[in-house]
Amino acid sequence: MSLRVTNSLSGERESFEPADPDSVLLYYCGLTTSDPAHLGHARGWVHVDVMHRWLEWLGYDVRHVENFTDINEKIVARVGEAGDSEAAVAESYIGDIVRDMRSLNLRRAEVYPRVSEHVPEIIELTEQLLEQGYAYESNGSVYFDVTAFEGYGELSNQDIGEMEPQGTTEERAEKRNPGDFALWKAGGVEPGEIAEHRHEGAAPAGEAVETAETFDSPWGEGRPGWHIECSAMSTTHLEDTIDIHVGGQDLVFPHHENEIAQSEAATGDTFARYWLHVSLLEAADDEKMSSSLGNFETVTEAIERYGANVVRTFLLSTAYHSRATYSEETVDEAESRWDRLERGHERAVAAVDSVDARTKVTDETLRAAVTETRESFEAAMNDDFNTREALAALLELVTAVNTHVDATGEYDYRGLRAAVETLEEFGGGVLGLSFAGSEPTGEVGIADELVELVLDVREQERAAGNYDRADTLRAELGALGVEVQDTGDGTEYRFE
RNA sequence: GCCAGGGUGGCAGAGUCUGGCCGAACGCGUCCGCCUGCAGAGCGGAUCACCGCCGGUUCAAAUCCGGCCCCUGGCUCCA
Numbered sequence: 215m216s217l218r219v220t221n222s223l224s225g226e227r228e229s230f231e232p233a234d235p236d237s238v239l240l241y242y243c244g245l246t247t248s249d250p251a252h253l254g255h256a257r258g259w260v261h262v263d264v265m266h267r268w269l270e271w272l273g274y275d276v277r278h279v280e281n282f283t284d285i286n287e288k289i290v291a292r293v294g295e296a297g298d299s300e301a302a303v304a305e306s307y308i309g310d311i312v313r314d315m316r317s318l319n320l321r322r323a324e325v326y327p328r329v330s331e332h333v334p335e336i337i338e339l340t341e342q343l344l345e346q347g348y349a350y351e352s353n354g355s356v357y358f359d360v361t362a363f364e365g366y367g368e369l370s371n372q373d374i375g376e377m378e379p380q381g382t383t384e385e386r387a388e389k390r391n392p393g394d395f396a397l398w399k400a401g402g403v404e405p406g407e408i409a410e411h412r413h414e415g416a417a418p419a420g421e422a423v424e425t426a427e428t429f430d431s432p433w434g435e436g437r438p439g440w441h442i443e444c445s446a447m448s449t450t451h452l453e454d455t456i457d458i459h460v461g462g463q464d465l466v467f468p469h470h471e472n473e474i475a476q477s478e479a480a481t482g483d484t485f486a487r488y489w490l491h492v493s494l495l496e497a498a499d500d501e502k503m504s505s506s507l508g509n510f511e512t513v514t515e516a517i518e519r520y521g522a523n524v525v526r527t528f529l530l531s532t533a534y535h536s537r538a539t540y541s542e543e544t545v546d547e548a549e550s551r552w553d554r555l556e557r558g559h560e561r562a563v564a565a566v567d568s569v570d571a572r573t574k575v576t577d578e579t580l581r582a583a584v585t586e587t588r589e590s591f592e593a594a595m596n597d598d599f600n601t602r603e604a605l606a607a608l609l610e611l612v613t614a615v616n617t618h619v620d621a622t623g624e625y626d627y628r629g630l631r632a633a634v635e636t637l638e639e640f641g642g643g644v645l646g647l648s649f650a651g652s653e654p655t656g657e658v659g660i661a662d663e664l665v666e667l668v669l670d671v672r673e674q675e676r677a678a679g680n681y682d683r684a685d686t687l688r689a690e691l692g693a694l695g696v697e698v699q700d701t702g703d704g705t706e707y708r709f710e
Numbered sequence: 711g712c713c714a715g716g717g718u719g720g721c722a723g724a725g726u727c728u729g730g731c732c733g734a735a736c737g738c739g740u741c742c743g744c745c746u747g748c749a750g751a752g753c754g755g756a757u758c759a760c761c762g763c764c765g766g767u768u769c770a771a772a773u774c775c776g777g778c779c780c781c782u783g784g785c786u787c788c789a
Contacts (some may be wrong), residue, residue, distance in 0.1 A: 227728095543721065698749095706751090708751095
């Protein structure tokens with residue numbers, strides 16, 4: 215079975231075949247480093263991460279590049295908050311963002327290029343477009359002429375004729391067509407350009423814009439346009455033609471449309487063979503979460519509240535191309551799903567490593583469930599990275615494990631081992647969830663010994679019929695994060 | 711207005727491309743049973759969907775076709 219993906223270019227699910235059968239060139243439009251990352255960003259990240267992991271599982275060598283936009287008016291607007299210059303603000307947020315990425319257990323990209331490091335490549339590409347007649351200079355700025363590129367609007371189905379003129383009066387005067395966009399902007403940043411992005415308490419706009427970076431160019435001092443950076447950086451670090459370009463749904467127009475125009479005009483080749491768009495996360499009140507609305511929960515806060523596994527489970531509980539709703543309820547549900555998965559894994563590990571795991575015990579139902587799970591997981595992932603279905607497959611295996619462990623006093627060693635490996639390979643390796651104990655520390659904690667000591671005392675109280683005291687001990691352990699359960703085989707506990 | 715994506719149980723959300731295994735997955739919720747001193751976890755069962763509306767094609771439609779209604783997002787800050 216092979217991978218199929220929904221390609222925004224055609225709007226259809228197509229079978230995926232990279233240009234080079236052994237490797238996949240993947241580019242993801244990363245963040246503008248002007249705010250902390252929020253859950254919406256995490257949604258994109260986690261799905262791209264799982265795509266990356268699944269492509270590797272399929273045997274491809276994945277070359278994943280993801281940029282940081284560190285030259286942008288919105289960053290200038292934050293001067294005085296997170297740093298005292300555009301560069302300092304960007305660096306401060308890059309630091310936070312990378313920390314969030316690690317917390318989310320994201321696999322590292324091959325490289326995280328920054329715009330500020332790629333101005334020479336941007337200028338080179340702009341010059342090339344000028345020479346080829348796709349761009350024109352106007353008062354020290356350079357614009358892309360959308361009428362010169364035949365395929366303009368194909369990704370988003372926009373009609374050039376329908377576009378309303380945008381931008382400042384000055385900018386409009388400089389453009390030949392309303393849809394033309396800047397490749398290079400003359401000068402620095404004007405106070406008026408950052409006005410709408412400023413927070414209370416930021417540095418005065420006049421001072422902030424003084425710190426904005428400007429660069430020499432053949433057209434004078436200026437700053438790169440937003441769209442050109444991704445074209446320049448993906449070509450620099452990957453190839454003229456890449457296999458998969460992923461980005462948020464909100465970037466389809468104009469950003470991705472413009473990337474295609476710039477890159478394809480310059481190289482004459484297809485820019486990206488498959489465009490995958492991650493749908494936006496919406497808050498329960500039906501508003502999408504975004505930096506501009508300020509109604510986000512940051513990644514840092516979410517991880518603090520729920521933990522990375524719950525956040526990942528939540529984000530993966532909806533396929534990347536479907537809308538997702540963020541609310542207390544949907545996160546709670548994710549928490550239950552993860553809990554069930556984790557407990558299932560724990561039980562399977564405990565059973566397979568127990569003295570009751572036997573060579574000659576065979577539970578056909580369990581073994582069939584493993585096979586079935588492996589098949590459905592693979593089918594789900596190959597079906598346009600359907601992570602929700604993939605998760606469902608793992609949860610079905612958990613039921614089989616629980617049934618097996620509940621039903622028999624002697625365990626099917628081989629069956630349980632296959633179950634554990636499947637959970638770790640798919641849930642851990644592919645979905646990026648971290649099962650406790652899957653990485654042994656080699657330490658027997660004193661915590662275990664203390665808990666067992668308390669449980670011994672509690673057992674004596676129970677035997678004596680002092681249930682109030684026993685329950686108090688259980689409650690107090692619970693408050694410390696130790697969950698106590700009495701089962702038919704005695705008392706068990708786990709750290710939450 | 712133009713473009714894109716949706717409308718499936720109490721919630722959330724797969725399935726629609728490739729019509730039949732959908733008597734609609736997984737999970738949450740509610741109820742009952744087993745287990746249990748109690749609780750929890752687990753297991754089993756039940757509850758809960760005429761799949762937005764109307765019409766058509768077909769032996770067969772959530773799935774294909776036509777029309778309509780409604781929702782969300784994008785239309786140059788956005789993942």
